[in-house]
Amino acid sequence: MAWEDDGLELLPEAVVPSRIPSTHPLHQPWQLTARERERYRLMAQRSREQSRRAAAGELDPLHEVNIPSLDTRDLMPRQEPNGLRALSLYSGGGGLDVSFERAGFEHVASYEILDHAAETLSRNRPEWEVHGGGDGDVHGVKWKDWRGRVDVMHGGPPCQPFSNAGRQQGHLDPRDCWPATVNAIRAIQPVAFVAENVPALASAKFADYVRDVIVEPLERSRPRYYVHRILLEAKDFGVPQVRKRVVFVGFRSKKAYDAFRNPTPTHAWNDPGSDLPATMGVRAALGLPQVEEHPDGLAPTIRSGLTGPRHTTSICNSTSAARSWAALGLWPNGVAATRQAASAFPTDTGAFRLSVADVALIQGFPPTWTWPSAVYQAVGQIGNAVPPPLGWAVAKAVTKALSKA
Numbered sequence: 348m349a350w351e352d353d354g355l356e357l358l359p360e361a362v363v364p365s366r367i368p369s370t371h372p373l374h375q376p377w378q379l380t381a382r383e384r385e386r387y388r389l390m391a392q393r394s395r396e397q398s399r400r401a402a403a404g405e406l407d408p409l410h411e412v413n414i415p416s417l418d419t420r421d422l423m424p425r426q427e428p429n430g431l432r433a434l435s436l437y438s439g440g441g442g443l444d445v446s447f448e449r450a451g452f453e454h455v456a457s458y459e460i461l462d463h464a465a466e467t468l469s470r471n472r473p474e475w476e477v478h479g480g481g482d483g484d485v486h487g488v489k490w491k492d493w494r495g496r497v498d499v500m501h502g503g504p505p506c507q508p509f510s511n512a513g514r515q516q517g518h519l520d521p522r523d524c525w526p527a528t529v530n531a532i533r534a535i536q537p538v539a540f541v542a543e544n545v546p547a548l549a550s551a552k553f554a555d556y557v558r559d560v561i562v563e564p565l566e567r568s569r570p571r572y573y574v575h576r577i578l579l580e581a582k583d584f585g586v587p588q589v590r591k592r593v594v595f596v597g598f599r600s601k602k603a604y605d606a607f608r609n610p611t612p613t614h615a616w617n618d619p620g621s622d623l624p625a626t627m628g629v630r631a632a633l634g635l636p637q638v639e640e641h642p643d644g645l646a647p648t649i650r651s652g653l654t655g656p657r658h659t660t661s662i663c664n665s666t667s668a669a670r671s672w673a674a675l676g677l678w679p680n681g682v683a684a685t686r687q688a689a690s691a692f693p694t695d696t697g698a699f700r701l702s703v704a705d706v707a708l709i710q711g712f713p714p715t716w717t718w719p720s721a722v723y724q725a726v727g728q729i730g731n732a733v734p735p736p737l738g739w740a741v742a743k744a745v746t747k748a749l750s751k752a
């Protein structure tokens with residue numbers, strides 16, 4: 348855009364600090380030059396103006412309101428009640444909670460520190476016991492009170508201390524909640540637990556951490572836990588996204604531990620030789636046309652979390668992810684609140700603007716799960732979540748192991 352670049356070359360090339368204060372000691376502000384900062388400021392200004400015009404109906408829609416072809420409920424058929432009770436920690440917007448519910452578990456309670464995430468759970472399931480805000484902080488709960496009332500405890504402690512996108516400070520990061528998770532397991536003594544995190548936690552860098560903080564304390568505790576560590580990929584469960592996860596699955600009984608089998612893929616991506624149903628590409632899943640200039644594929648990993656000092660409605664993780672989104676003809680920034688709003692607000696590049704419902708679909712949430720929060724909070728919750736079809740497969744594998752013990 349010519350007007351955007353006018354005069355920018357006069358600005359210095361040197362890095363200048365952001366004027367927006369960082370709200371977290373571990374946040375790494377972007378190192379930008381004055382020229383880059385001004386370019387982003389102008390882009391944001393233009394985007395706000397376009398958004399205003401779109402809301403006023405002044406722009407011609409670029410694309411129709413999309414009707415998805417993928418119904419994620421088909422990826423995780425609801426199972427009969429299995430008689431097992433599930434307690435959820437770090438529940439976020441409910442990825443694992445949905446997984447366990449659809450796998451036939453009875454939900455007993457959720458604990459989540461963010462009020463707006465707890466609100467998502469309560470709005471979708473008014474009958475659930477949801478502890479949110481200070482009441483949902485795992486550090487303040489008397490977990491022993493849950494002993495005997497829970498069969499499986501599940502949760503995904505915050506991943507920022509380990510994520511490649513952060514400083515990877517592990518136990519030095521105040522957000523590290525693994526010790527609190529292990530304490531909860533030891534106090535509650537569930538028959539099994541499921542704890543999920545970013546694949547970086549399975550890397551050599553954190554091998555000592557995993558042994559010292561997670562596995563050994565549980566193997567030494569009374570009762571003792573036997574712990575599997577598995578790596579799973581969302582695309583193997585029909586989710587149209589590149590997303591790898593590490594999952595710790597622990598059992599109190601050695602027999603259940605031995606009976607446990609890693610969840611086997613339910614779908615196959617780009618493998619014509621496979622007998623499994625094919626994982627859809629993201630364009631097909633969203634109901635977009637197949638066009639030569641944008642070959643279909645898996646969406647890049649959706650950005651996790653509510654890091655950084657700014658509220659963002661972007662789900663883009665990195666510059667290489669930005670290239671992948673562009674190749675797919677999808678616009679990963681300025682996610683719109685609804686499909687109607689996305690269609691009314693064309694992007695500068697002509698790429699398809701995503702809505703909250705589209706992002707939730709790309710993460711595998713059922714279309715009936717709704718997001719009552721502001722868009723930046725909703726995309727943060729979705730990006731943080733376990734893709735429900737992947738969690739469902741784990742929950743089913745746990746059910747099977749327990750039934751054999």
Ligand SMILES: C[S@@+](CC[C@H](N)C(=O)[O-])C[C@H]1O[C@@H](n2cnc3c(N)ncnc32)[C@H](O)[C@@H]1O
Pocket residue numbers: 436437438439440441442443444458459460461464483484485486502503504505506524728731732733734
């Ligand atoms: C990786 S997300 C979990 C996502 C969730 N398992 C799902 O599938 O949607 C981690 C969550 O832990 C929450 N959290 C962080 N610290 C917490 C604490 N001390 N107590 C309770 N929840 C906490 C965060 O707000 C975030 O929603």
